[in-house]
Amino acid sequence: MIWNEKFETMPREEMRKWQGEKLREMVERVYYNVPFYRKKLQEINIQPEDIEGIDDLARLPFTSKTDLRDNYPYGLFAVPMSEIIRIHASSGTTGKPTVVGYTRRDIALWSEVVARILTSAGVERDDYIHVAYGYGLFTGGLGIHYGSEKVGATVIPISAGNTKKQLQLMEDLGSTVLACTPSYALYLAETIEELNIDRNRLKLRVGIFGAEPWSDSMRKKVEERLNIKAIDIYGLSEIIGPGVASECEYQDGLHINEDHFIPEIIDPETLEVLPPGERGELVFTTVTKEGLPLLRYRTGDLSRLVYEKCRCGRTLVRMEKCLGRSDDMLIIRGVNVFPSQIESVLLEMGETEPHYRLIVDRENNLDVLEVQVEVGDQFFSDEIRKLEQLTNKIRKNIESTLGIGVKVKLVEPKTFERCEGKTTRVIDRRKLD
Amino acid sequence: MIIKQLSVFLENKAGRLTELTGILGNAGINMTALSIADTSEFGIIRVVVSDPEKALQILKEHNFSVNLTDVVCLMTENQPGALARALELLSAERISIEYMYAFSIGERAFIIMKTEDINRTIELLRKNNIELLKADELYNM
Numbered sequence A: 001m002i003w004n005e006k007f008e009t010m011p012r013e014e015m016r017k018w019q020g021e022k023l024r025e026m027v028e029r030v031y032y033n034v035p036f037y038r039k040k041l042q043e044i045n046i047q048p049e050d051i052e053g054i055d056d057l058a059r060l061p062f063t064s065k066t067d068l069r070d071n072y073p074y075g076l077f078a079v080p081m082s083e084i085i086r087i088h089a090s091s092g093t094t095g096k097p098t099v100v101g102y103t104r105r106d107i108a109l110w111s112e113v114v115a116r117i118l119t120s121a122g123v124e125r126d127d128y129i130h131v132a133y134g135y136g137l138f139t140g141g142l143g144i145h146y147g148s149e150k151v152g153a154t155v156i157p158i159s160a161g162n163t164k165k166q167l168q169l170m171e172d173l174g175s176t177v178l179a180c181t182p183s184y185a186l187y188l189a190e191t192i193e194e195l196n197i198d199r200n201r202l203k204l205r206v207g208i209f210g211a212e213p214w215s216d217s218m219r220k221k222v223e224e225r226l227n228i229k230a231i232d233i234y235g236l237s238e239i240i241g242p243g244v245a246s247e248c249e250y251q252d253g254l255h256i257n258e259d260h261f262i263p264e265i266i267d268p269e270t271l272e273v274l275p276p277g278e279r280g281e282l283v284f285t286t287v288t289k290e291g292l293p294l295l296r297y298r299t300g301d302l303s304r305l306v307y308e309k310c311r312c313g314r315t316l317v318r319m320e321k322c323l324g325r326s327d328d329m330l331i332i333r334g335v336n337v338f339p340s341q342i343e344s345v346l347l348e349m350g351e352t353e354p355h356y357r358l359i360v361d362r363e364n365n366l367d368v369l370e371v372q373v374e375v376g377d378q379f380f381s382d383e384i385r386k387l388e389q390l391t392n393k394i395r396k397n398i399e400s401t402l403g404i405g406v407k408v409k410l411v412e413p414k415t416f417e418r419c420e421g422k423t424t425r426v427i428d429r430r431k432l433d
Numbered sequence B: 001m002i003i004k005q006l007s008v009f010l011e012n013k014a015g016r017l018t019e020l021t022g023i024l025g026n027a028g029i030n031m032t033a034l035s036i037a038d039t040s041e042f043g044i045i046r047v048v049v050s051d052p053e054k055a056l057q058i059l060k061e062h063n064f065s066v067n068l069t070d071v072v073c074l075m076t077e078n079q080p081g082a083l084a085r086a087l088e089l090l091s092a093e094r095i096s097i098e099y100m101y102a103f104s105i106g107e108r109a110f111i112i113m114k115t116e117d118i119n120r121t122i123e124l125l126r127k128n129n130i131e132l133l134k135a136d137e138l139y140n141m
Helices: A012-033 A035-043 A054-059 A065-070 A104-120 A139-151 A163-173 A182-194 A216-226 A339-349 A384-402 B016-026 B052-061 B082-092 B118-127 B135-139
Strands: A084-090 A098-103 A128-131 A154-156 A177-180 A206-209 A229-236 A241-247 A254-256 A261-266 A280-286 A297-303 A330-332 A335-337 A356-363 A366-374 A407-411 A426-428 B003-011 B031-038 B042-049 B066-077 B097-105 B108-115
Touching: A012 A035, A012 A054, A012 A280, A054 A261, A065 A098, A084 A104, A084 A139, A098 A104, A104 A139, A104 A241, A128 A139, A128 A163, A139 A154, A139 A177, A139 A241, A163 A182, A177 A182, A182 A206, A182 A216, A206 A216, A216 A229, A216 A339, A229 A254, A330 A356, A330 A366, A335 A339, A339 A356, A339 A384, A366 A384, A384 A407, A384 B042, A407 B003, B003 B016, B003 B052, B003 B108, B003 B135, B016 B031, B016 B042, B016 B052, B031 B097, B031 B135, B042 B052, B042 B066, B042 B135, B052 B066, B066 B082, B066 B118, B082 B097, B082 B108, B082 B118, B108 B118
Parallel strands: A128 A154, A128 A177, A177 A206, A206 A229, A356 A426, A366 A407
Antiparallel strands: A084 A098, A229 A241, A241 A254, A261 A280, A280 A297, A330 A335, A356 A366, B003 B042, B003 B066, B031 B042, B066 B108, B097 B108
8 A cells, every 4th residue: 555656656766856946945944043053154155046856955064962052942943933833852861852843734744744654654544653752752652653543543652661561452443553663572572571462362453663773683683573564664763754655565674754854865974965876874854844844954864765665655765774873883904883773783692682792992092892691591501601601602703793802791681671762781981981 | 309598699798797687577488497607708508488479579579689499408416427428428429519507406417418419419318218308397497
């Protein structure tokens, strides 16, 4: 099923034309309504009427997360506050949160794009959607909620927390779709096993997972343990929240709703646009949003774009599954390390729980990476020799993937809190100096 | 003859052993024999208790990595050379010992061991008239 045939299957040339027109309108809006953008555009001598088509996008200035923080809270809004009907904010792990605002039309647009991604994941009006994303300032809960209502499915706005009760209701109410972070999905699977709940009493068939990077091996694990199809969705509050992109039933890249959010891939060093297919930093321009339109917003996420038509019939450009935000990337002894790489190694080995934490420290001016891994009952051996073999095997596998030496430490089960929002997997003690 | 020994994974953290023994004590579970194998990073505590299944359940509920391991308990005279004689039998049959721990009470010595093949071990020791303790005898000692 395709929610919006017109845009989701639009031929490339037509899409480019649409994007060009919308871009011109957007530049006009930000030029006259957002002093920050007017100044930036004037600095490079661009007037709104200079925008003739989508090819002019590359001439425009970038927006960074810092720009949003510098203009905290409402400085980049393009409409008077009386037009804003909703505020959301992203969790500020460092400093202030990022505040975003939506007009009535933005909320309608948001519902539309979420309806599209739910439909591409196979959700229909007969479905019961268990929304276990947090409700509140985080865009996950309410974003999926409005889109689900638009589809006409039955929404169960359970939000995050109280896992046992969640499972009880999931069974009683007959939830067919689970929407949450992938790490919470895994936690639910564990709890189902612990409580010996008969999986057949649950009707779940699809998972809509996003808000944190996760590997394909973690996907396999979630699919096996919950016996569902796990669909990767992508979104960030600055752009709109969930609804920016999503996989279809073929799980072969995430279709971007590019009639609203125009993607580019740039080289994060030179800031040059890279040719299609090359991997780099993902940048979005929100051409239709009214409240907070952003020009070339640098997401920090690494991906690549595929323009070939998908087997599902959609022509929307696809982005490769995001393996990490560049904020998550650690540079250890000059080598780039993504937590998701370590997750993949652990899941492929299948001998430990996929719960881990990375501790980075500096000893004698040298970076050291310690990987702490939970030892589950099923892998625990009463023989020291076997546990040491396991530790060495994990260490060798991680070292051969990352190309740097690591220390592996086995820790007791449930050492790491199971977080219902985004999981903290990295503790970087180097920053404390 | 097979004894269910509790094996628990413990990180080297202050208070973990106290916590474990406290949990068992509060549940009214007695410990008959105990040994700890340690490395610089973690330890494995091996313990024979009065009710292994119940102890397993309770420790799992408290988020310990724990399992039950099959071991045997030999009983010999508390005399020089008694253990050597038992071990010679195993060596001759090339049965490897994974680990063992022992205690003695008066004239008797008790040796708890895990070998690579528990059934062959039992068969061999019985054939050679080495006394093996029944599980209940050890649990309730």
